[in-house]
Amino acid sequence: MSYRFQDLRPAVAFALVTLWSSAGVAVRAQTETAGTLLPIPVVDLRGVDDAVRTQIAEQRRLLEEALAAGPPAEEDAARLGLLFGEAGQLYLVYDLLPAARACLANAAQLQPQSFRWRYLLGSAAEHLGELEVAIAAYEQARALEPDDPPTAIRLGRVHLELGQYEQARTHYERALELPGSQAAAHFGLGRLAFETDDPTAALAHFQAALKDQPRANSLHYHVALAHRALGNDQASQAAMELRGEAPVAFADPIAAEIKESATGIGAQLLLGRVALAANAFEVAEQRFREAVGNYPESTAAKRSLAAALERMGRSAEAAMWYQQALDLSPNDAGLLFQTGRLYNAERRFVAAAERLRRAAELEPSFGPAWVELAAALTATGDHLAAAEALTRALELAPGDTNLRFHRARNYGLGERRELALREFESLLADLGANAEILLQLGRIEQELGRPASAARRFEQLIAAGAEPALLSRAHFELANIRTEQERYEEAIPHYQRAIIANPTLKAGYVNLSTALGRLGRFQEAALASRRALELDPTDSQVRAAELTALLLAGEDAQVRLMLEQTLELPDQGGSAYFAVLLVQVLAASADDEVRDGERALNLARQLFQRAQTPAHGTVLAMAYAESDNFEEAAAWQERLIENLERTGPPEALEEARERLAAYKAGRKIRAPWRR
């Protein structure tokens, strides 16, 4: 019984992206015109985001034009070097490392005094795992700028990875002397010491790094391990408690500039996505707004902005930008889906259904669109259409029990009960005694007029056990069946268990009150109604039930007091009913202390003047009789009978005639509610 069906909502963050079908643009190797320059590996750009592709293609075009002009003159070499360098940076941004490495090597060759290109060449090689190439490039960069802290840190790191500890130590110790890199240098030296089984030195370096950069709380992990290696278990545990995710940082202006220097919408969107991935929402929003401003015709920019706003919880703005993106690309299934999903979340189900249907029809193999559509249709009450959408989703995921469950529910709600029954029974066969399925089966059996079968389902559920909410529902439904069968003694314990399992089940108290009342246990019935009223003090029907039970229990004085208080309450929905009841109590209570004929008559007259209804006529006659004016009572009763003879139910007519006979005989009515 442990399986729980989930809400009908696919847990997806989805973006439909159309694959590019056109061939990518390839840069041909131009070694014959550029002397010893390295060829640039062909990068296949099919499938790449159009903005990114455009940006890379533009950079390539510039390079191709420069290379087509033939071997560069000396004065042109620097310009060509710049073009290669910029292309290399761009490839680095987009993680196209072999192309980046070749471009940067060419740039370094054409601009031999450029520190930047050698540094970035080292970075590209390092990312490619070509550590010797990286070391060579970093060393050349160091020769140009011996005091550059990031170069020293990177050299230390690469040597460390190669297990070349002495070289690593040299570079880290050099970095210690340079501004802005002490924490990273201490961290490197700490790692080096730890790897060479010197935890004492490691601990000192990690602590020094932490002192220099307290925000780098990932260092606590290393401090903890060093303590443990030294046998300081308590200190180790304490440090581990402080561990976080923030790494040791060092200023690396060139790496930071790469992203900034890349231009075009692709870069802007990329930066935005990077910020979004880091949960830096405001930065992401700013990037995407810049992209939208610079490229107002870009669907991707508007979609990205909308997605960021959605992540920030600004649904209305997100919906607006999705709509603007849709205006540009009305048949973009991904956008339609995202918009529809957002509308669903905002409970704009009709609009959601319209968009989701279009999304699903455009991309019929995308299951979440059908599921989300089904959720929208379910909410609008179009259950058969929802079931149809779920059928489509199930064609994509035939074994998904959650979808089958919701389809069956929709069949049930759409009054295709036999279909629902079959589906639920099939699910039951697959999943065993599942509480939710048994509950649904019971309800459908009830709707089909099969109380015995329904009761068996609920009993099966109860026997198998379930979480309290489901157990409460089962007891409640079973109790209702027993009540309808007038088996009140059996109904009562089930109502009570339903209430125990769910103490806020108002209907449980109400129906319990009814069942108790039917057995003549009026005090208990009144108490049950009182509990229901405590849960919902505005429910006038429950209040009426409580009063009726009290009257039947002979608590007339209490009822009179409660009625008087009730009628003073503002916005009491059933005030006319309660006024009629009060007149009856004043005019017909068996308790002499409660009756007040004059007040009853005044109140009854007011009621009749307000509305000439049979109920008002009845209590007016009753009030006259209590005031010993039997003639008027009989006259009003006769008028009532005339009216009832035309429109009233036979049993009401019979009772009215009995009262007329009483009035004509000079008898007053007493406690008519006990009939």
Place this chain on the structure above:
Amino acid sequence: MRAVPGGVAVWVASALLPAFAGAGEGDVLFVDATRSAGLDFRHWNGMSGQLYYPEVVGAGAALFDYDNDGDLDLYLVQGNLLGADGDRTRATVPWTGEGPTRDRLLRNDLEHSNGRATIRFVDVTEESGISAFGYGMGVTAADLDNDGWTDLYVLNLGGNQLWRNEGDGTFTDRTEASGADDPRWSIAAAAADYDGDLDLDLFVVNYLNFSLITHKTCLTERGEIDYCLPSAYQPVPDRLLRNDGAGRFTDATVEAGLSAKRPGNGLGVLVADLDGDRRLDFYVANDLMPNHLWINVGNGALAEEGLISGAALNADGEAEASMGVAGGDYDGDGDLDLFLTHFHRETNTLYRNDSEPRAPVFRDRTNAAALARPSWDATSFGTVFLDLDLDGWLDLAVVNGAVTFAAGRPRTEDDPFPLDQPNQAFLNVPGKRGGRRFEAAQTGLLDGASAHVSRALVSGDIDNDGDTDLVITNNNGPARLLLNQAGTGDDWIGLAPRLADAQGRRPASGVTVRVHRDGAPPLVRLAGASGSYASSGDPRVTVSLGGATVARVEVHWSDGTVEEWPAPPPGAYTDLVRGAGAQRTRTQDEQR
């Protein structure tokens, strides 16, 4: 690259050799016996263009002796169609096999004639009664009902299956009756006696909350559609199933304390006594999340000590995308070290075990062991420690295959799924500053002549000649059998630790074997089938002696007892049945 030393009998495999610059005939250690042994199995991942995550994850295999005839049979896990409305014609790569896709059981009809072994695998799936048609991921083989016949626990995307070995060549589905089902996406399991009652419990490793409905479309930073990373989904919890001794399982996940820890994206699992306290612990390789080290603290309770022990994160303090895990004493100091395989642009990671009893300590020694750079560009899965060159030191084998296009080669029309990567082998050699390090080895067929998208690496002595052979499974590709040609002499011992039953046939799992040699430190080996990736290996151990004389052997059982046996005969396997050896009391140091 260093060549495998001479002095071992090898024979040249094929024209693949020219692919290795500088390699000579004596360099080839393995021959491809796939075809000659009749191993005809091709994994099918059922991809249909949607890039469903599970397509690139499976599948595993098991080497186990299902008919108790003394040789290793083979169970291979199969994939299935995902999505595409169930229409196989819409699969990107058509299914070319006969009938429906299903797991396969292959019987090894091993024959020895004139000192030469002949392996012939015969497909006995149909007569075995095994009908495993799910989307398979992994498998573990173990005697789960204590009847002396090895059963199978198959892990799937969806419900797992427990197949009970009836001892007559057939299996029956006992999934429901055993209580061992798990409807989630399971990858691997370890069978081990964690509670010391001498039956085998199950630790089931689950991965992510993927379904066709939760499927996501993921993009590279260039906006290309690619397979997702695990961060696109939510991890699902692992599960511990306690065996009642007759093959019925009780979910002990909560009572053991597993649910107290945030779930991980579990892919691999190893069972062994990792902290030297004579209780079996579990190490779980999690994908892009800290790995879990579940230290057995007794009374059925496990405590997660991955972080504090240093075994959860690499030396940079970063969680890596762990896939496979191997356990072995690479530095010969008597405890079991760990080797983890990872995603590209991460190194595979070697954790040296520096634990004291009940105080686990692991240190990342990847750089010192020279294992960082060789794995930088590979996405590695199955891995085993094995003595490739029979020098008594444990070497490493790793199989590779990308899971994203971004980590592979560029996609082209001619090469639409370029995820294949060469496999690797490393020899354990003396370090430059003491200790041990690893050098890439030329082993012919293992290290890359014909690259596939490899997943499971299953080791075992398939021809019973004392060296370690390999089965490699390939995603959407053929399974391969690589026979090791190193071991043809008698300078080895084979040990099969078994739990006692009437016939003494129940293979133990996760126990440690120590081989004491005259004038040399003892050799420690982990027996049992766990580790690597999604698979289950030879439960026996083979130990190369390098000319040394064995004084005695010792088994550390899962209930904490230790037994000794005199030197077993060389060049053969010896059963070490619990209760049949001489009980050894703990040393003062061990008691402490």
